[in-house]
Amino acid sequence: MLRHYDEIGLLQPDRVDEATGYRSYGVAQLARLHRVLALRDLGFNLEQIRVVVDDELPVEQLRGMLRMRQAQIEDDLATEHARLARVEAHLRALERNPQMITQHIVLKTTDPVRIAEASGVAPGFGHENLNPVFAQLLPEVLAYLEAAGVRPGISVAWYDDPDDDGTVVLHTGFEIGDQTVRSDDRVRVVDLPAIDVAAVVHRGPMDDVESVYEALIQWIDDSGYHLSGLSRELYLQWSDDNPAENVTELQMPITK
Amino acid sequence: MLRHYDEIGLLQPDRVDEATGYRSYGVAQLARLHRVLALRDLGFNLEQIRVVVDDELPVEQLRGMLRMRQAQIEDDLATEHARLARVEAHLRALERNPQMITQHIVLKTTDPVRIAEASGVAPGFGHENLNPVFAQLLPEVLAYLEAAGVRPGISVAWYDDPDDDGTVVLHTGFEIGDQTVRSDDRVRVVDLPAIDVAAVVHRGPMDDVESVYEALIQWIDDSGYHLSGLSRELYLQWSDDNPAENVTELQMPITK
């Protein structure tokens, strides 16, 4: 440590023996070392310490630096607290059902997406309620895009429940990127905004997706976040013939 | 980030274009990336993540790793909390008396010291009470060591108040290192054990040392530590003729 401080000029020995190179320090050095160690202990880096120790800062500036440190530490503490909550949420998830793998849950801000979509009402959530609506809407949108000469991207769905009666409005369609598409009364172009989500990549058929949602929602709650809307689904790889190979990204909007 | 993960083999592209070197990833990669990001967010390093993601760990081991992370984060939080308290103690010290520089306070464990000492009773703390006792004891010990052919090191003092009546027992003498000294009834060889202290390097005469002690004790209290004894003083550089150049290390034993 002393060699390092010598090298960067933060604390140089009083005297260096010419023949042997041995470093000798005096009491003045000890006082300086104490200041360096004290400031390091507060979490300042060596550049900041050099400024404080060399320039004999006025009290006002020193106070300012201490306030900055204080704020920074409080910030770090909050970050680590949130992290701890997430770790503990995983532990609780493991206890609830040991076979479920929750290690894929990622917090992120989505990219904004532009889709061409149609929408329809389903009697409720769940595969058996939603599937018929999907089966009706997706070919409709696909045909529309084909007719317009637009190449469809991945398919996307999002949900809505304006009526509070258990029914769900399902919106689904295809990403269109920067291709221009005219809306008609069935197919509309919608920009899904960037939002904060907890996301999971799900592999296989959608039949068992509900238990994944359950675990995801529990995890969000355990971690101290709050749901702020209904889910978005991105069908990253889809084939009706080989559902075991399907890959879906499930996104739950969250706040806090 | 993806280039880095490719390089260390944590996440390699499905396909690399031979001509251009462009990396292409498939949906399987996306699932893997999600797991990597999720684990990274919990604070695991890339080596640990590689193990979890590659070896499909049994639930028991995964639980173990999460518990370790949990314990580590709790530890970090405690450390940072203590650091925050120390920063805030400095801020409060600045507010109390802006001219006082408290930036030298260092927490450390002392090295054990062997001294040859004599002791005497003073009517109380404070320069005027202690000085006559020092003036009597130190020459006595010095003469004893000289007669024994022992080279004295720096002088040291420590305190004791067995009688709870305001009087203080002052122990003072010289470091003797590994030189052997016989004790008599006035001069004894004492090993001062290693203890945890808050230490300050004080420059100048001892007249104004009391205010330094006051600030030190306040700081210790503000930082959430507890005094666990009376002080030790190391006279690192001493001359009665030129007290402005004197350098003293003041050590207060603390716990917690």
Place this chain on the structure above:
DNA sequence: TTGCTCCTCACGTCACGTGAGGTGGC
């Protein structure tokens, strides 16, 4: 022809810790 995206090195970050190989004075 010009942008654009992605590529490959190579170096920097922060505060030291850790060898490898060497040396003066007891």
Place this chain on the structure above:
DNA sequence: TTGCTCCTCACGTCACGTGAGGTGGC
């Protein structure tokens, strides 16, 4: 002669970020 302490390089740490300089396909 042998330990001992201290010395000087030089490299490693951890997870990328940041240029510099270059390239294939629209």
